Amino acid sequence: MADQGPAPFVTDIERATLDNTMFRDTLWTGQHLQLTVMAIPPGGEIGLEMHDDTDQFLRVEAGRGRVMMGRASNDLQFQEVVSDDDIVMVPAGSWHNVVNIGDTVLKVYSLYGPPDHVHGTRHATKQDADEDPNEQD
Numbered sequence: 001m002a003d004q005g006p007a008p009f010v011t012d013i014e015r016a017t018l019d020n021t022m023f024r025d026t027l028w029t030g031q032h033l034q035l036t037v038m039a040i041p042p043g044g045e046i047g048l049e050m051h052d053d054t055d056q057f058l059r060v061e062a063g064r065g066r067v068m069m070g071r072a073s074n075d076l077q078f079q080e081v082v083s084d085d086d087i088v089m090v091p092a093g094s095w096h097n098v099v100n101i102g103d104t105v106l107k108v109y110s111l112y113g114p115p116d117h118v119h120g121t122r123h124a125t126k127q128d129a130d131e132d133p134n135e136q137d
Helices: 013-019 126-131
Strands: 024-029 034-040 055-062 064-070 078-083 087-090 095-100 106-113
Touching (some): 013 034, 064 106
Antiparallel strands (some): 034 106, 055 087
16 A cells, blocks of 8 residues: 555554555655554564654554563663554654564554654565665664
């Protein structure tokens, strides 16, 4: 699905998340908020990152993951296992990662405020995201 922002937009977010096969697909980018869906394969991860000025909301629609957060990249003291219907709140300035610890694809959607990705960002794989020059945090 192409990024629908900043036009008005309505979707069945559960269906959009569960149907997504891309590592990251940006569904909507506005001036102050962004919606992405993600599919993380078993053993895969979002990748350790930190957003200085962006709060983040994640919701798990399917699968199991381990969320890790902390004030430093080498000190991720907050760790929780998450699964279907769990949410994760990531405060701006927190180092964080989500690792798929299950045996099925981890399906999540994420809201960023303000937006974190370029309008229309699509990554089929984590490698695509890692190689995207626009994704350097």
